[in-house]
Every structure is written in C-alpha cells, then in structure tokens.
Amino acid sequence: MIIHLNKEVTQKQAEDLAVKYQSILLNNGKLTLVTTSKLKVADDALKAVADEIFVTDTDIQLASKQYLKTKRQVNLGGVTIGGSTHNTIAITGPCSVESEEQIESAAKLCVELGVKVLRAGAFKPRTSPYTFQGLGLEGLKLLAKMRDKYGLQIITEVRDSTHADDVIEYADIIQIGAKSMYDHGILRKCGASKKPVLLKRGFGTTLQEFVQAAEFILSGGNPNVILCERGIRTFETKTRFTLDLCGVAWLKEYTNLPVILDPSHAIGYAYGVPDLSRACVAMGIDGLLIESHPNPKVAMSDADQQLNFDEFRALHSSLQKVAEAVGYSIV
Ligand code: PEP
Ligand code: MN
DSSP states (O other), rough: EEEEEEOOOOOHHHHHHHHHHTTTEEEEESEEEETTTTTSSSSSHHHHHEEEEOOOOOSSTBBBBOOOOOOOOEEOOOOOETTOEEEEEEEOSSSBBOOOHHHHHHHHHHHHTTTEEOOSSSOOOOSSSTSSOOOOOHHHHHHHHHHHHOOEEEEEOOOGGGGGHHHHOOOOOEEEEEGGGTOHHHHHHHHHOOSSSEEEEOOOOOOOHHHHHHHHHTTTOOOOOOEEEOOOOOOOOOOSBBHHHHHHHHHHBBBOOOOOOOOEEEEEEEEGHHHHHHHHHHOOOOOEEEOSSGGGGGGGSOOOOBOHHHHHHHHHHHHHHHHHHHTOOOO
C-alpha cells in the first residue's frame, strides 16, 4: 500500500509512522509511506493522516499503474522520454570504450546523426575472466571527455558496487547490466542518486523480479528509472537470447516506467539488428539502444552484434517513418 501523507504530518511523525507500519518513507515532494502490498485495508489511524491511498496487487508498487496511471517522464538532459512525449530516444556507441580514437569516432557519428546519447562500457561484466574487462576509470574519463567536447549525454554501466560511486559521478545515465540486476549494493546506490538509471532485465528473470528490482531504486528515492528489455534465455540457441516483446507489452500495460529496448544484445548478431530495431520501434517504445563500432571485426567485446557506422546510418534513417506510423518520433 502506498500512502500519501497529508500536509499536516511532520517529518518526525512520518518517521514514527514508518516504524509503526514497517514501511519505507519517501519524500519526493510529498511524504509517502510504502508498506508491504499485503496490507490491503488502511486502519483509522492511517486514514486520519492520508491524503490518498493506493492499494496494489503485488510488491510492484511505485512502478505500477495502480499508483501512477500515466507513464513517468524522465529527463535525459535536453531530451525527455516518457510522460506524454511519445519520444523514442536513439542511443548508440560501442560495447566497450577501447581507445580515445575509437570512442571519439562514435561520438562524431552521434553528432552527425543528431543522436544525443552515447553509450559504451568502461567496467565490463564479461562472461569470461580471460577476456577484455574494460578500461575502468580511464574509460569513464574518456567518456566524460566526449561529453564535454561534443555535448552528448553519456550512458555507461556499473558492474559491481566497488566502482558504483565512480560511475554515478561520471555518467549522465547509469546503466545497470543484466548480470548486475540483482546487485543490491548497486540498486541501493542508484536509489540514493537522482541521475537517470537504465535497469536492464536479467536474462533469467521474470517480469515480476525485474520490476521489483526497479522498486529498490524507486523506493530509495530516485524516481528516474527506465527499464530495458535486452533478451532473455530460452531453449533457442541460434540467437544469443530471445527479445521478449510480449514482456514489453506487459511492461507498457502494467508499469508506469519508460521502456527502452536493446535488440543488439538480444539477437547477438549484427545481421538481425536492423529488422529487430524496426519491430521494436513499431511497438511504440521510449528508446532504442544499439551497439555500433567503427570496425566491429576488431571489437574487444560483443564483436558479432555491433553494426558498423554505415549500417547504423542506414538503420537510423529508416526508423523515423516507423516511429511516426505509431505516433512516436525518434529523438
Ligand atoms: C552492454 O550493454 O554492453 C551489456 C553488457 O549489456 P547486458 O548487461 O544487457 O548484457
Ligand atoms: Mn555489449
């Protein structure tokens, strides 16, 4: 249950109520209590201090349509997604920052096409310890340099809580990777920040578990959460993962969070990324995250799935019409 407390309630009284009802106290402009969703009926003491009460079916609470009927709006520095904007933000860049020359070429591609958000990982959550692990702090500094030089927003991932503070400091948008979706150290640190967070769905997690992970960030006090579907594991082995578009429809229907899709990690092969991207945009989504690299063949991570720049240019120029057909625009 979510309870918006009325204006007469002081901070101290709210803190006492939070203890009494074993709930989380939030202050996003309004003092708000969030109890377990098992509580379905407010007692008289709660009714006396409440402005509004929202009963939710499950512990998907702050992210639910039962709480907020309209989609949350998230400002990504100069461009807004969600709310009633009908914006589909294009995000591109390599899997990993590899060198200044490489990331600068990606930044220039963004500027050329009007893409406002540059992606690249500095702390890579690799499947093998024997492969490139990312440039770490040096990578973050290169990304910050590109932001300053080209006026782009930077999204980069936090792999574990040891460097979460660095990523939170350097990034404009914090990405939590699929393998880190359950890391409570990261979730809690992101909840304490106000920067936008792109939470990727773990590839072995249900939609309920995914959105409950988002609840940790929201209930930590950060309302700027974006969900990212990036493919889940199924019995299929011909593609790397299976992009769960049914899940996307569910997220749009039952949650109030913007949803970005990542077809690159889902299919795992560049040949399918353009068709999949158009299919994603045709669903009416808040953004698209595509990996691109100046020379994918020599990429140090995710080489098979990255588009070269000409492929990305061709894809990007085909998206606007698809978006317009469903009342959205590519930004
Ligand atoms: C990435 O974005 O490069 C990445 C590692 O993604 P995911 O966490 O979805 O595997
Ligand atoms: Mn990648």
